[in-house]
Amino acid sequence: MENIYRFKKRMVYPEKLSLDQVTDKSSTTAASSWCSGPLERYTKIDINSDSTIRVKSANVQSDAREKNRSPSLENVAATTTANRQFIQDRIRHLVDAFSTRAQAARERIETPATPSSISSRETIEPTSVPHKPKLSTSETSVEVVPQTKTKSNFVYKNIKYVLDNKIIDPNGKVYITWMSIAAMSVMYNAWVIPLRSTFPYQTPQNRPVWMAFDYIADFVYFIDMILIQPRVKYLHEGFWVTDMAQLRHNYIKKKAFKLDLISLIPLDLLYFVLGPDRVILRFPRFFKLHTFREFFSFVDKLLANPYVIRITRTLMYMMYLIHLNACAYYAFSDWQGIGSNNFVFDGVNNAYIKCFYFATKTATSIGKNPKPTQEIEYMFMTFSWLMGVFVFALLIGQIRDIISTATRSKTEYRKLVDETLEYMRRLNLPQDMQKRVQMWFNYTWETQHTLDENNIMDCLPHKMKTDIAINVHIHTLSKVKLFADCDEALRRELVLQLKSVIYLPGDIICKKGDVGKEMYIIQSGKVQVIGRTENEVLATLSEGSVFGEISLLGIPGMNRRTADVRSQGHSNLFVLSKADLNSALSHYPEAQELLNKKAKMLMKKNAALERKHNAMIIIDNPTPPPKQAKLLDTVLQVVAPDSKTNRLLRYGSRGKPRGRPENDRFKYRNSLPSIKNYGSIERTFQTKVTVHRTMS
Numbered sequence: 122m123e124n125i126y127r128f129k130k131r132m133v134y135p136e137k138l139s140l141d142q143v144t145d146k147s148s149t150t151a152a153s154s155w156c157s158g159p160l161e162r163y164t165k166i167d168i169n170s171d172s173t174i175r176v177k178s179a180n181v182q183s184d185a186r187e188k189n190r191s192p193s194l195e196n197v198a199a200t201t202t203a204n205r206q207f208i209q210d211r212i213r214h215l216v217d218a219f220s221t222r223a224q225a226a227r228e229r230i231e232t233p234a235t236p237s238s239i240s241s242r243e244t245i246e247p248t249s250v251p252h253k254p255k256l257s258t259s260e261t262s263v264e265v266v267p268q269t270k271t272k273s274n275f276v277y278k279n280i281k282y283v284l285d286n287k288i289i290d291p292n293g294k295v296y297i298t299w300m301s302i303a304a305m306s307v308m309y310n311a312w313v314i315p316l317r318s319t320f321p322y323q324t325p326q327n328r329p330v331w332m333a334f335d336y337i338a339d340f341v342y343f344i345d346m347i348l349i350q351p352r353v354k355y356l357h358e359g360f361w362v363t364d365m366a367q368l369r370h371n372y373i374k375k376k377a378f379k380l381d382l383i384s385l386i387p388l389d390l391l392y393f394v395l396g397p398d399r400v401i402l403r404f405p406r407f408f409k410l411h412t413f414r415e416f417f418s419f420v421d422k423l424l425a426n427p428y429v430i431r432i433t434r435t436l437m438y439m440m441y442l443i444h445l446n447a448c449a450y451y452a453f454s455d456w457q458g459i460g461s462n463n464f465v466f467d468g469v470n471n472a473y474i475k476c477f478y479f480a481t482k483t484a485t486s487i488g489k490n491p492k493p494t495q496e497i498e499y500m501f502m503t504f505s506w507l508m509g510v511f512v513f514a515l516l517i518g519q520i521r522d523i524i525s526t527a528t529r530s531k532t533e534y535r536k537l538v539d540e541t542l543e544y545m546r547r548l549n550l551p552q553d554m555q556k557r558v559q560m561w562f563n564y565t566w567e568t569q570h571t572l573d574e575n576n577i578m579d580c581l582p583h584k585m586k587t588d589i590a591i592n593v594h595i596h597t598l599s600k601v602k603l604f605a606d607c608d609e610a611l612r613r614e615l616v617l618q619l620k621s622v623i624y625l626p627g628d629i630i631c632k633k634g635d636v637g638k639e640m641y642i643i644q645s646g647k648v649q650v651i652g653r654t655e656n657e658v659l660a661t662l663s664e665g666s667v668f669g670e671i672s673l674l675g676i677p678g679m680n681r682r683t684a685d686v687r688s689q690g691h692s693n694l695f696v697l698s699k700a701d702l703n704s705a706l707s708h709y710p711e712a713q714e715l716l717n718k719k720a721k722m723l724m725k726k727n728a729a730l731e732r733k734h735n736a737m738i739i740i741d742n743p744t745p746p747p748k749q750a751k752l753l754d755t756v757l758q759v760v761a762p763d764s765k766t767n768r769l770l771r772y773g774s775r776g777k778p779r780g781r782p783e784n785d786r787f788k789y790r791n792s793l794p795s796i797k798n799y800g801s802i803e804r805t806f807q808t809k810v811t812v813h814r815t816m817s
């Protein structure tokens with residue numbers, strides 16, 4: 122409405138303005154105005170269906186006649202001509218204004234600017250106006266009439282579209298919801314028809330209520346057959362068939378259609394002949410039991426934990442068989458005569474509860490049953506027992522299978538843990554080690570619910586496995602710098618090669634000096650890179666960090682682990698083997714370069730740390746431990762410094778010093794600093810060698 126109002130405002134005021142102008146202008150003219158007496162009387166604006174305006178100006182013709190008749194009236198005639206010209210101009214202007222407005226109205230009708238129409242335009246053909254809007258001088262009729270028509274037309278078209286083209290996805294929520302409604306209707310009929318046919322639970326007083334439920338269930342059957350099943354899409358040669366004609370044809374071909382059709386046979390029309398209490402006439406409704414089975418198999422496929430549903434279904438079958446047996450027992454008792462002997466129902470207490478109790482005892486062979494007295498009773502009991510033995514054994518077996526399938530992996534896990542612990546006990550391994558193994562089992566099971574996560578998806582196609590792996594690990598992978606910067610294809614290639622491993626607190630993941638065979642990505646937990654001593658932590662790495670790659674990169678002289686890496690708490694890691702990494706990197710040199718860069722950077726950092734560490738040692742210990750005078754020193758102290766013996770002792774057969782004489786500790790034997798600093802010099806020298814080795 123607001124739109125219409127706005128539109129009116131926009132469209133109406135310009136014309137009003139024009140008309141006002143006309144009135145003003147005409148009032149300044151001495152001659153009669155275009156809307157004064159005679160003009161108003163004779164001027165007609167006729168808008169035909171094409172929105173064109175035809176103007177009949179009777180007054181113009183009459184003026185002409187008067188001019189011919191009386192030439193003395195020249196002045197009047199001149200004025201009339203001017204008026205005529207003026208009127209024609211005005212009319213032309215009016216025609217233009219109307220045409221513009223009509224055009225705008227037409228456009229508006231053809232493209233209603235509502236959000237729903239905008240979205241539906243993509244699926245529904247553009248709404249065409251069935252009849253051209255009839256325009257009239259009345260503004261209301263111009264705006265409102267076509268709008269209403271368009272709206273109703275639009276709703277009708279939408280409903281028709283839904284009915285004609287709505288395809289139902291067999292895995293979608295709509296279908297499952299509908300199937301649950303249909304399954305409930307089938308259940309209702311399956312339980313209630315035998316109940317009302319045997320027990321006296323339908324009375325003339327409650328009959329309308331029963332019938333109301335009956336026909337609601339029948340309505341569901343009908344809608345299912347007419348509207349739902351013929352729209353369920355199906356797969357043909359790997360493609361979803363969505364063509365309505367084909368879907369209909371496919372449903373009609375199916376056995377389910379025949380059963381649905383039979384289930385709707387209106388035998389209950391015979392109520393008019395046989396009486397409305399012959400509920401057994403509704404027995405064709407049983408033919409739709411397949412819907413109930415179908416519903417359960419759908420739910421089974423959809424649910425993450427279908428075992429509950431499977432057990433429920435089997436229990437329902439059991440209950441239903443007991444229900445049927447209870448109905449049969451009551452019918453039999455009724456036929457024999459209620460309370461006529463010890464075997465039949467005695468008519469005391471609630472009939473259904475007592476019969477159900479009898480049927481349960483018979484079917485499960487639990488408890489003492491009344492002894493049959495007649496042949497027919499023997500036959501009844503034999504049949505009940507047989508049903509109990511075969512059918513119930515089958516159903517109970519099914520329940521056992523369902524439970525064992527549900528708990529299979531847990532059972533296997535327990536078996537494996539028991540075997541491993543037993544093996545370790547036999548070998549008399551230390552208690553501590555046994556405890557750690559048990560801890561590993563417990564933690565792995567708790568976090569992964571399997572001991573071999575890597576093999577779970579082995580049966581899936583490669584592409585699907587990759588998609589799942591990417592999806593599962595996306596959180597960790599998004600944090601891995603290496604993966605973030607590299608090609609998407611490399612990422613997909615690597616992700617499948619990742620194997621999941623768990624480390625316990627304090628476990629050494631890499632040992633310095635070992636040959637590197639795999640690298641690691643931290644999925645969760647923290648690891649520490651250890652320096653020279655156990656307590657020196659060079660770095661603590663967390664989720665998304667990569668380590669252990671340096672020794673895999675084939676950098677000359679660096680194929681061994683450069684540091685110890687220890688798990689700080691429980692760590693879940695991805696392991697990537699050297700072969701897998703290298704085969705992937707061979708196609709992606711940029712990633713290789715990135716890793717190399719990172720490796721070199723880490724090496725530089727480690728070398729710098731080590732240098733710093735050594736410098737600290739020098740500063741910390743400027744004084745070496747007191748040096749004990751050795752035999753040579755003692756001798757040198759007593760021998761004259763310039764004697765030949767001294768020279769021989771100091772320089773050997775060369776007889777003179779080599780290199781820098783000031784560094785000669787023997788020449789300046791009293792020079793304490795040189796002697797005192799000897800230890801530091803020696804250590805510095807050693808450090809240089811170490812750093813050099815590390816760098817190389």
Ligand SMILES: Nc1ncnc2c1ncn2[C@@H]1O[C@@H]2COP(=O)(O)O[C@H]2[C@H]1O
Binds near residue numbers: 659660682684
């Ligand atoms: N200073 C450091 N900071 C972080 N990580 C390091 C450091 N030094 C070594 N590493 C990692 O520890 C790993 C030990 O095995 P690699 O030498 O194969 O690769 C090493 C690096 O990934």
